[in-house]
Amino acid sequence: MSGFFSPFITKPASVSQIMLNVLLALVPGIILYVWFFGPAILVTLTLASITALATESLMLKLRNRPIAPFLKDNSALLTAWLLALSIPPLAPWWLVVVGTGFAISISKHLYGGLGSNPFNPAMVGYAVLIISFPAHMTHWLTPAGLAEIPLSFSDQLNYIFHSLLPGDIKIDAVTMATPLDTLKTQLHMNGQINAILNMPIYGYLAGRGSEWVAAGFLLGGIYLFAKNIISWHIPAAFLATLFITAGLFHLLDPARYAAPLFHWFSGAAMLGAFFILTDPVTSPTTPKGRLIFAFGAGLLTYLIRVYGGFPDGVAFATLLMNICVPLIDAWTQPAVFGKKEKS
Amino acid sequence: MRTLYQFHGGIHPPTDKTQSNQKPIAQSALPAKLVIPLHQHVGNSAKAVVETGERALKGQIIGRPEGHLSSAVHAPTSGTVAAIDLQPVAHPSGIPDLCITLIPDGLDEWALRDACEDWRALSHTDLRHRLRNAGVVGLGGAVFPSDMKLYAHKHKITTLVLNGAECEPYITCDDLLMRERAAEILQGAEIMRALLYADEVLIGIEDNKPEAINAMKAAVAAGGHARMEVIAVPTIYPGGGAKQLIRVLTGIEVAAGVRSTDLGVQCFNVGTAYSAWRAIRHGEPLISRIVTVTGNVDHPQNFETLIGTPVAELVAQAGALPGTTGYIMGGPMMGVLLPSDQAGVIKSTNCIIAASDKLFPPPKPVLPCIRCTRCADVCPAELQPQELYWFARAKNLTKAEDYHLFDCIECGACSYVCPSNIPLVQYYRFAKSEIWAQQAGKKAADAARERHEFRESRMEREKREKAEKLAAKEKAALAAAKEKAAVAHSPLPNPDKTTSHSTKLPNDGSQVAGYLPKGEGTNESLRELQVDDTIQLKIQAAIDHAKAQAAAIKPKNTGQLTPQQQAEIAEIEARRARIREIAKDATEEQPSK
Incomplete structure (x- = not known):
C-alpha cells in the first residue's frame, strides 16, 4: 500500500547513499596516503570502522532503537574514517578504539544520535585524544623514502597491536x-x-x-x-x-x-x-x-x-x-x- | 522572445504523462447514479433546491449558491433525485458530506439554456451573475468561485495569466483540453479579460506539451486575439502553481497573504476559461469536466466526465486492473487518497490515479533529519523546511509561524527529495491545522465567555427589574391601602401616624394589620392588604415550586437505555464539561477584555 498522504512518490535518495558517496570521495586521498606513508593507515581505518560499528550497535541497543536501519546509514563509518585520517597512522590500537568509541558513544549518541549531535563527532574524538594522549598524537609516520629505517607492514602491525618495534628502534626514529x-x-x-x-x-x-x-x-x-x-x-x-x-x-x-x-x-x-x-x-x-x-x-x-x-x-x-x-x-x-x- | 523568470527550487519527478495523453478525450458513459456533493467549491455550501423524488433536467440548478462566496450545483443529466443525504465524498478526511443522488433517466433532457450569441452586449454584472449561476469555479484545484475573481479591483489588472502548465506528474486533462478545444479556451479568456479590464493575456504551458502549445498558438493566430501570447515555460514542478507561474511569466512574486490582483495580475486555469465560455455562450453550466484516468488501468485516457460520476464507474471505463490498492485524486505530488471509490467526481477532480504497490511503493522507513537542506534547496516558497519540521515536531507553533509556516504551499517537493524519507509536508499540514484549531478554540472560548458575561448581566438586570417592579407594586398597594384607611378612619386623631408607620414596615401584612385599629370597619382595607399578602405568598410558593422542580428535573426515559445510548450520553456530557472547562480557562486567563 502506498502512503496515505501526498506526495506518493519520492526521489530514490537516502542518507545511506549520501554517506556512501562521502566515503567514496575519501578514497583518492586514502590511496595517496597509502602510496606515501604505507598501508598502516588501512589498519587504522579498519580498526576505527569496527569500533564505530560496534559502538553504534551497542548504543542503539541501549537506547532501544532499531539497529539495522541505523547501521546501514553509513554515518558511523564516516565518523570513523574521518577520525582515522586525522590521527597518526602508526597509533597504538587502543588510541583508535578510545577515540572512535568516544566519538560515537559520547558525542553522537548521548546527544540523541544521528542528526542531533551539536559537535562533529570525529573532531570531538580527535580533541579527546590530543588532550589526553598528546605524545602518541605527535608520532606521524615519515613519508616513504625519508625514513632512516623503513618499516615493513608487519612491523607496523606489530607496533599498532603490541607497541613493539623491531630490534632497538625507538619510535622517534621512524616518526616525525x-x-x-x-x-x-x-x-x-x-x-x-x-x-x-x-x-x-x-x-x-x-x-x-x-x-x-x-x-x-x-x-x-x-x-x-x-x-x-x-x-x-x-x-x-x-x-x-x-x-x-x-x-x-x-x-x-x-x-x-x-x-x-x-x-x-x-x-x-x-x-x-x-x-x-x-x-x-x-x-x-x-x-x-x-x-x-x-x-x-x-x-x-x-x-x-x-x-x-x-x-x-x-x-x-x-x-x-x-x-x-x-x-x-x-x-x-x-x-x-x-x-x-x-x- | 520574452524573458522568463525563475523561481527558487523545484524538482523534476518523472512526468508519467505519456500513458494518458496519447488518445483523444473520450465521453464517459452515463453512470447508473450520480452522487453530487453540494459543497464542491470554496465558500458556503450550496443549498439543495430540489426534493427527493423530484425530476431534474440536465443543467437545472439543484443547489443554489448560499451567501456571497458560494457557487451553484446543477443536475449533470436529466433524472430523478433519489436522495439528499450524507454520502462519502472525494475528500481525504473520509467524513461524509451532503450529496444529491440523481438516478439518470437516460433521456439527457436539457433544461432551458440561456445561450448568448454576443456576450459583449451583456453587462459585466450580468456576466458575473451568469458565471455564478453556472457554477463556474477554478478547475485548477482551488475551486474558488470564478465570478468572485473577475472584478476589476481598485488596482489596475495588467496581465491575465492562463495556467496551462500542468506540472503535476500523470495529469494530462489540461493538455488534452488545449489540444482539442483551444479556440473555446481563448474565447473564455476574452470574457475574463473584458471583466478584468486586463491588457494582455499570457498563457503559460510547460514545454513538455508541444502539441498543446502548437494548438494554442494556432488558435491565437486563427482567432485574431490581440495581445495574447502562448508561452512555453520550463518543465519543473511546481511550475504550475499560480504563484510560480506568475513569477515565471511576469517576474512578480506574490507573497503569502497578498492578492495577485493587488500586483496587477489575475490567474485562471485553462479549464476554467473553457467552462466560462461554455456557460456564457451556450448557457451550459459546469456539469462535466475532463478527468485523466491513469495509473494501474489497462488503457489510461482522458474522459469528459459528468460531475457526480462514482470514481469506480469512471475507472472501469479505462479498464481497472487487479492490484489496485486505492485511488488518488489529483497528482502523486499533491493529490489525496480517496476514502471510497463510490465518491463522485467533483469539479476539482482533474485526475484519478489507480494506485498499486508497484507504482507507489509503501513509504520507506523514516530516519532522523540530518539537516542536509535538500528540502530548502527545492522549496519554491524559499522556506527552511528543516527548521519548520523541527518546530512542527516539537509543536513549537509560534516559532513555526515565525519561520513562515503559512507561506508553505504544500507542494511536497521537500518530502520528495528528503533522503531521510521524512513526510515533511505532513508535519506542516499538521502544524497548520493545530494552529487553526487553537485559533478556533480561542474564538469559541471567547464567544463562550462573552455569552456567559452577557447572561450574568442579563440575569442581574432581570433580578433588579423584578425587584423594582415588586417594590413599585407594593408601594402602589400600600398607597391604596393608606388612602382607603384614611377615608375610612378620618375621625381618628392622628391618621398619618399609622400610614407613616406602615410604609416603613417590612412587607408583612399581619404586622400592618396589627397596627391598624381593629374592629372599626377596616375589613375592606384589611382584605386589600391581605390580598396583597396572598399574592406575595403565592409568588413565593411559585418560586419555591419552580426551584424544587428545577432541582428535581431528571432526564426522561432513561430507564432502558442501550449501552450505546449511554455511551453517547456520556460522550456528550464529557464534551459539554470540556467546553465549560475551556470557557472557564479562557475567563481565568483573560479576566478582562
Whole structure:
C-alpha cells in the first residue's frame, strides 16, 4: 500500500547513499596516503570502522532503537574514517578504539544520535585524544623514502597491536612531527621560513607526501560538489579565509609567516574544508550562515596554527564554530518568496 | 522572445504523462447514479433546491449558491433525485458530506439554456451573475468561485495569466483540453479579460506539451486575439502553481497573504476559461469536466466526465486492473487518497490515479533529519523546511509561524527529495491545522465567555427589574391601602401616624394589620392588604415550586437505555464539561477584555 498522504512518490535518495558517496570521495586521498606513508593507515581505518560499528550497535541497543536501519546509514563509518585520517597512522590500537568509541558513544549518541549531535563527532574524538594522549598524537609516520629505517607492514602491525618495534628502534626514529608542527617549532627557534621549508620533509607546497594526500582530498571534495552533496559555500569560504589571512600575514613578513598555499595543503585544511566542516548535522543550514561559519573556522584555524599550542587548528576551529551554529542559523534566516524587499 | 523568470527550487519527478495523453478525450458513459456533493467549491455550501423524488433536467440548478462566496450545483443529466443525504465524498478526511443522488433517466433532457450569441452586449454584472449561476469555479484545484475573481479591483489588472502548465506528474486533462478545444479556451479568456479590464493575456504551458502549445498558438493566430501570447515555460514542478507561474511569466512574486490582483495580475486555469465560455455562450453550466484516468488501468485516457460520476464507474471505463490498492485524486505530488471509490467526481477532480504497490511503493522507513537542506534547496516558497519540521515536531507553533509556516504551499517537493524519507509536508499540514484549531478554540472560548458575561448581566438586570417592579407594586398597594384607611378612619386623631408607620414596615401584612385599629370597619382595607399578602405568598410558593422542580428535573426515559445510548450520553456530557472547562480557562486567563 502506498502512503496515505501526498506526495506518493519520492526521489530514490537516502542518507545511506549520501554517506556512501562521502566515503567514496575519501578514497583518492586514502590511496595517496597509502602510496606515501604505507598501508598502516588501512589498519587504522579498519580498526576505527569496527569500533564505530560496534559502538553504534551497542548504543542503539541501549537506547532501544532499531539497529539495522541505523547501521546501514553509513554515518558511523564516516565518523570513523574521518577520525582515522586525522590521527597518526602508526597509533597504538587502543588510541583508535578510545577515540572512535568516544566519538560515537559520547558525542553522537548521548546527544540523541544521528542528526542531533551539536559537535562533529570525529573532531570531538580527535580533541579527546590530543588532550589526553598528546605524545602518541605527535608520532606521524615519515613519508616513504625519508625514513632512516623503513618499516615493513608487519612491523607496523606489530607496533599498532603490541607497541613493539623491531630490534632497538625507538619510535622517534621512524616518526616525525607534522610539517605544520615542525614549522612552528623551527620558527620558535628563530628559523627562517625559506630555510625551514628546505628541510627534506617539505615538498613542493607543504609537507612531502602529505601535500599530495591533501590534493587527493581536494579531488574528492570536487567530486562531492559535482554530485551536489555539498554546496560550495563552506569549502569556498573556508579556503578563501585561510588563503587571505595567511596571505596578509605572509605579505607582512614572508620570513615568519608561511605562504597561503602552504596552509591550504598542510594538515587537515582540505579534509576540513570538504569533509569535516561540511558535515550537515553540525554546520549551518542557510547559505549566508554557511559563509559566516566557514569564515570563522578559517580564521580560527589560522590563528590556532600560528599562535596556538596545537599542531593543527582545524579540529578546534570546527568545534568552536559548531557551538555557534544555532545562533548563526537563527540570525541568517533568508527572506521568503515575495517578501524580499520588505524584510 | 520574452524573458522568463525563475523561481527558487523545484524538482523534476518523472512526468508519467505519456500513458494518458496519447488518445483523444473520450465521453464517459452515463453512470447508473450520480452522487453530487453540494459543497464542491470554496465558500458556503450550496443549498439543495430540489426534493427527493423530484425530476431534474440536465443543467437545472439543484443547489443554489448560499451567501456571497458560494457557487451553484446543477443536475449533470436529466433524472430523478433519489436522495439528499450524507454520502462519502472525494475528500481525504473520509467524513461524509451532503450529496444529491440523481438516478439518470437516460433521456439527457436539457433544461432551458440561456445561450448568448454576443456576450459583449451583456453587462459585466450580468456576466458575473451568469458565471455564478453556472457554477463556474477554478478547475485548477482551488475551486474558488470564478465570478468572485473577475472584478476589476481598485488596482489596475495588467496581465491575465492562463495556467496551462500542468506540472503535476500523470495529469494530462489540461493538455488534452488545449489540444482539442483551444479556440473555446481563448474565447473564455476574452470574457475574463473584458471583466478584468486586463491588457494582455499570457498563457503559460510547460514545454513538455508541444502539441498543446502548437494548438494554442494556432488558435491565437486563427482567432485574431490581440495581445495574447502562448508561452512555453520550463518543465519543473511546481511550475504550475499560480504563484510560480506568475513569477515565471511576469517576474512578480506574490507573497503569502497578498492578492495577485493587488500586483496587477489575475490567474485562471485553462479549464476554467473553457467552462466560462461554455456557460456564457451556450448557457451550459459546469456539469462535466475532463478527468485523466491513469495509473494501474489497462488503457489510461482522458474522459469528459459528468460531475457526480462514482470514481469506480469512471475507472472501469479505462479498464481497472487487479492490484489496485486505492485511488488518488489529483497528482502523486499533491493529490489525496480517496476514502471510497463510490465518491463522485467533483469539479476539482482533474485526475484519478489507480494506485498499486508497484507504482507507489509503501513509504520507506523514516530516519532522523540530518539537516542536509535538500528540502530548502527545492522549496519554491524559499522556506527552511528543516527548521519548520523541527518546530512542527516539537509543536513549537509560534516559532513555526515565525519561520513562515503559512507561506508553505504544500507542494511536497521537500518530502520528495528528503533522503531521510521524512513526510515533511505532513508535519506542516499538521502544524497548520493545530494552529487553526487553537485559533478556533480561542474564538469559541471567547464567544463562550462573552455569552456567559452577557447572561450574568442579563440575569442581574432581570433580578433588579423584578425587584423594582415588586417594590413599585407594593408601594402602589400600600398607597391604596393608606388612602382607603384614611377615608375610612378620618375621625381618628392622628391618621398619618399609622400610614407613616406602615410604609416603613417590612412587607408583612399581619404586622400592618396589627397596627391598624381593629374592629372599626377596616375589613375592606384589611382584605386589600391581605390580598396583597396572598399574592406575595403565592409568588413565593411559585418560586419555591419552580426551584424544587428545577432541582428535581431528571432526564426522561432513561430507564432502558442501550449501552450505546449511554455511551453517547456520556460522550456528550464529557464534551459539554470540556467546553465549560475551556470557557472557564479562557475567563481565568483573560479576566478582562
